[in-house]
Amino acid sequence: MAHEVRAVVARAAKDPVAVAVIEVPDPGPGETLVRVQACGVCHTDLHYREGAIGQDFPFLLGHEAAGVVEAVGEGVQEVGPGDFVILNWRAVCGRCRSCRRGRPQYCFDTFNATQKMTLDGQPLSPALGIGAFAELTLVAAGQCTKVRADVRPEVAGLLGCGVMAGIGAALYTGEVQRGDSVAVFGCGGVGDAAIAGAVLAGATTVIGVDLDAKKLDWARQMGATHTVLVSDGDPVEAIRALTDGHGADVCIEAVGHPVVFEQAFNARDLAGTLVQVGVPSPEMRLDLPFQEMFGRGGRIKPSWYGDCLPSRDFPMLVDLHLQGRLPLDRFVSETIDLDQVEEAFAKMGRGEVLRSVVVL
Numbered sequence: 001m002a003h004e005v006r007a008v009v010a011r012a013a014k015d016p017v018a019v020a021v022i023e024v025p026d027p028g029p030g031e032t033l034v035r036v037q038a039c040g041v042c043h044t045d046l047h048y049r050e051g052a053i054g055q056d057f058p059f060l061l062g063h064e065a066a067g068v069v070e071a072v073g074e075g076v077q078e079v080g081p082g083d084f085v086i087l088n089w090r091a092v093c094g095r096c097r098s099c100r101r102g103r104p105q106y107c108f109d110t111f112n113a114t115q116k117m118t119l120d121g122q123p124l125s126p127a128l129g130i131g132a133f134a135e136l137t138l139v140a141a142g143q144c145t146k147v148r149a150d151v152r153p154e155v156a157g158l159l160g161c162g163v164m165a166g167i168g169a170a171l172y173t174g175e176v177q178r179g180d181s182v183a184v185f186g187c188g189g190v191g192d193a194a195i196a197g198a199v200l201a202g203a204t205t206v207i208g209v210d211l212d213a214k215k216l217d218w219a220r221q222m223g224a225t226h227t228v229l230v231s232d233g234d235p236v237e238a239i240r241a242l243t244d245g246h247g248a249d250v251c252i253e254a255v256g257h258p259v260v261f262e263q264a265f266n267a268r269d270l271a272g273t274l275v276q277v278g279v280p281s282p283e284m285r286l287d288l289p290f291q292e293m294f295g296r297g298g299r300i301k302p303s304w305y306g307d308c309l310p311s312r313d314f315p316m317l318v319d320l321h322l323q324g325r326l327p328l329d330r331f332v333s334e335t336i337d338l339d340q341v342e343e344a345f346a347k348m349g350r351g352e353v354l355r356s357v358v359v360l
Ligand SMILES: NC(=O)c1ccc[n+]([C@@H]2O[C@H](COP(=O)([O-])OP(=O)(O)OC[C@H]3O[C@@H](n4cnc5c(N)ncnc54)[C@H](O)[C@@H]3O)[C@@H](O)[C@H]2O)c1
Pocket: 042, 043, 044, 047, 161, 162, 165, 185, 186, 187, 188, 189, 190, 191, 209, 210, 211, 212, 215, 230, 254, 255, 256, 257, 260, 276, 277, 278, 279, 280, 303, 304, 305, 306, 348, 351, 353, 354
């Protein structure tokens, strides 16, 4: 039996998103039906609605979510009805060449629900294989990670994408160590999470860089020891000045722009690490001095989902949060209804929020 539920759909590139009634099938083998309780508005949702991540409209948006398992399909053992779960967009296969070599965080064959959710019979493309701006969503069982139920859903859900991507960019991709200096370019939800991750890892100099002074206030609340307002001058020079003239050990690009990438590239110390978290658009190109790339040494590492393993990281980060060691609640700027997602995109564009979270 298909369930008819309210959901946020992007029908065409750049058109405002709107709530529609969609059809969600009962779970088939390996699938799970989840009653969504909260779902954050991530910049990636906006990338979808702009047509920057493929043209497979209509998209069912939303992917930073937590909720309760409503029903499971045949063969599902990981979770059962009533479990409180955070949804993840990289259900690890366990069989691909990366998984077989013990690197499931890079799994090359992650999977989603097999059946399609539909809008008037037309298949929907769920954002990042989730689609959680919806009262019910259908995912692969491996996309559900059970966590303790005493954490607020609007906080827990954020671990499902941007916050995990940022924390993991610092902890795992950047391998930030105690005593490191870290510069984070772009202090939105993802960048601020990278700041929180750098603090968790023991970095002693944590520099937030943004165009917007309000974002820098929030970055300091998240643990940045210094901030750099881009309009005050060259951020590369500012970062050098804050690191004894050397540059940062780890630079994290959390904007998705070639100019920012170049700044992050140049703001590194010798043998430093550049982590690319921001998602570029298809037309973007990089033009870097090849000799500088060699001469500086170090590492340039794109980061998918913070190289996380949801089963390892979600419960651990929830624990750290509930112990008062990770201020996840500071990411929730406002809670909104399903029909306010378009408005939330505008607020994101104006820099008024870190995360708007739809609460259902
Ligand atoms: N790699 C991943 O797994 C992953 C996961 C989630 C999101 N993302 C991507 O991360 C990026 C950030 O997402 P978000 O949700 O934090 O977005 P956001 O819009 O909340 O934050 C972006 C921030 O960058 C700042 N900014 C813009 N231009 C800048 C510049 N030239 N210099 C310095 N700062 C600048 C903005 O003021 C804003 O504070 C997006 O591209 C998103 O798609 C990647």
